[in-house]
Amino acid sequence: MNIEKQNLPLILLTNDDGIQAKGLEWLIEIVKPFGKIIVVAPEKAQSGMSNAITIHTPVRATFVNEKDNIKFYSCNGTPVDCIKLGLHQLLDTKPDFIVSGINHGSNASISIIYSGTMGAVIEGCINGIPSIGFSLSDYSKVADFKAAAHFGRKIFQKILNHGLPKYTCLNVNVPKVQIEDIKGIKVCRQAKGAWKEEYDKRIDPQNGVYYWLTGDFDNFEPDADDTDEWALRNNYVSIVPISIDFTSYTAIEYLKKITNEI
Amino acid sequence: MNIEKQNLPLILLTNDDGIQAKGLEWLIEIVKPFGKIIVVAPEKAQSGMSNAITIHTPVRATFVNEKDNIKFYSCNGTPVDCIKLGLHQLLDTKPDFIVSGINHGSNASISIIYSGTMGAVIEGCINGIPSIGFSLSDYSKVADFKAAAHFGRKIFQKILNHGLPKYTCLNVNVPKVQIEDIKGIKVCRQAKGAWKEEYDKRIDPQNGVYYWLTGDFDNFEPDADDTDEWALRNNYVSIVPISIDFTSYTAIEYLKKITNEI
Numbered sequence: 001m002n003i004e005k006q007n008l009p010l011i012l013l014t015n016d017d018g019i020q021a022k023g024l025e026w027l028i029e030i031v032k033p034f035g036k037i038i039v040v041a042p043e044k045a046q047s048g049m050s051n052a053i054t055i056h057t058p059v060r061a062t063f064v065n066e067k068d069n070i071k072f073y074s075c076n077g078t079p080v081d082c083i084k085l086g087l088h089q090l091l092d093t094k095p096d097f098i099v100s101g102i103n104h105g106s107n108a109s110i111s112i113i114y115s116g117t118m119g120a121v122i123e124g125c126i127n128g129i130p131s132i133g134f135s136l137s138d139y140s141k142v143a144d145f146k147a148a149a150h151f152g153r154k155i156f157q158k159i160l161n162h163g164l165p166k167y168t169c170l171n172v173n174v175p176k177v178q179i180e181d182i183k184g185i186k187v188c189r190q191a192k193g194a195w196k197e198e199y200d201k202r203i204d205p206q207n208g209v210y211y212w213l214t215g216d217f218d219n220f221e222p223d224a225d226d227t228d229e230w231a232l233r234n235n236y237v238s239i240v241p242i243s244i245d246f247t248s249y250t251a252i253e254y255l256k257k258i259t260n261e262i
Numbered sequence: 263m264n265i266e267k268q269n270l271p272l273i274l275l276t277n278d279d280g281i282q283a284k285g286l287e288w289l290i291e292i293v294k295p296f297g298k299i300i301v302v303a304p305e306k307a308q309s310g311m312s313n314a315i316t317i318h319t320p321v322r323a324t325f326v327n328e329k330d331n332i333k334f335y336s337c338n339g340t341p342v343d344c345i346k347l348g349l350h351q352l353l354d355t356k357p358d359f360i361v362s363g364i365n366h367g368s369n370a371s372i373s374i375i376y377s378g379t380m381g382a383v384i385e386g387c388i389n390g391i392p393s394i395g396f397s398l399s400d401y402s403k404v405a406d407f408k409a410a411a412h413f414g415r416k417i418f419q420k421i422l423n424h425g426l427p428k429y430t431c432l433n434v435n436v437p438k439v440q441i442e443d444i445k446g447i448k449v450c451r452q453a454k455g456a457w458k459e460e461y462d463k464r465i466d467p468q469n470g471v472y473y474w475l476t477g478d479f480d481n482f483e484p485d486a487d488d489t490d491e492w493a494l495r496n497n498y499v500s501i502v503p504i505s506i507d508f509t510s511y512t513a514i515e516y517l518k519k520i521t522n523e524i
Contacts, residue, residue, distance in 0.1 A: 050381065089461050110388055112508060126372055158521050187514055189509040239517060240509055245452050246452055246508070250427070251503035259447055
């Protein structure tokens, strides 16, 4: 029995930008007043890995170091692999919270679906652990995470005190502005939108064609003021509660009707 | 302008078991009476790749062959990369349908979240294209897909005639039994459950520790008769309508209340 665990919550941290990312240092700043921390993060960048799991190759975890009473492990797999390995191999007890990020780049709207940061959060939620993902709308490696850490700490404290509904996790996004320019927080729904992809087509030295994925986000409902995209564009921190039940309940009756002769 | 396109729907097919998988041959059997087919499938198995996209390395598409008027392309990326490359580089016109599978293994309940088969379907849905994933509850490479093809064709025809609601795609799973033992189809919700992981820990010849992901599915509500897991266990084909809006609307008021002082 871990004595510390009896007093302080155990918080498992990860991200998708890799264990060296600056955003992870700032994530530690968010949670460190509130509990005992363990980090299991990908050894290299895993952006866009969604809820991917490693099946066809083995995964490995490496103890990196211990600093300020925080153990750091790196994993050669995806963010979800980090959570699964943490829960089932590396931690002695089930963590009280899983927190992921701070992501270098927005995970608002449909980006949640591709996000490794949010993949880890959803994995925590599937396992019944209150889980939160934090992202900053700035892809830069040297992004300024001060505002994200400031509001992240306030939000984390509220969840620590009040809990989250079952099967619900949080997608928190912070706009790329200074703390003093942030108007506050908004609980939102996920904006409807898609990435308008344009592949950058190139020719390699052996005359082979290859493509780089590029694109811009297209907000299908820019005027709706209850979405995460609206909140971010208007300098609010957005909080979207995420369900791990993907059923479209409104479509069930329609489908029953059209398939009733099969 | 493609003359054939004016008469027959254009159907883009993919899977996550790779272009050589038997399930893909059977997927072609499902849709071939109804339209013009193009296949863009991963060059190797991409099970568990979820909605992952390839960002840090370039992607490539290779024209494999043309058989029975069907063009086959392989892609070195994920199922979602296959759909994105298909839509934005390989196809001249937007497809009318995207169909993925037939997966070797169930994608019911929470497995949808990890599934590359369903990742491709969700990507189609994000792009406004009616999209369906078919999976058979049999991981074997030599699984018997006859029942899945039989019911798959009936379901596809209904969707072809009636369409799908906006932002909704389908997760269809077929039990591992003979056609004559299938009791019919059931429109369901996603069962609540999780994979109970147990890593198989091994030591490599250099004394390094590595882990293989293994585990069993744990159905949290085995008695609920409106879920996909119940349908499959009782020899029904399950159809779950899937929403690409992950917002937990029921949690919004609670979160507004607990965060209103921030």
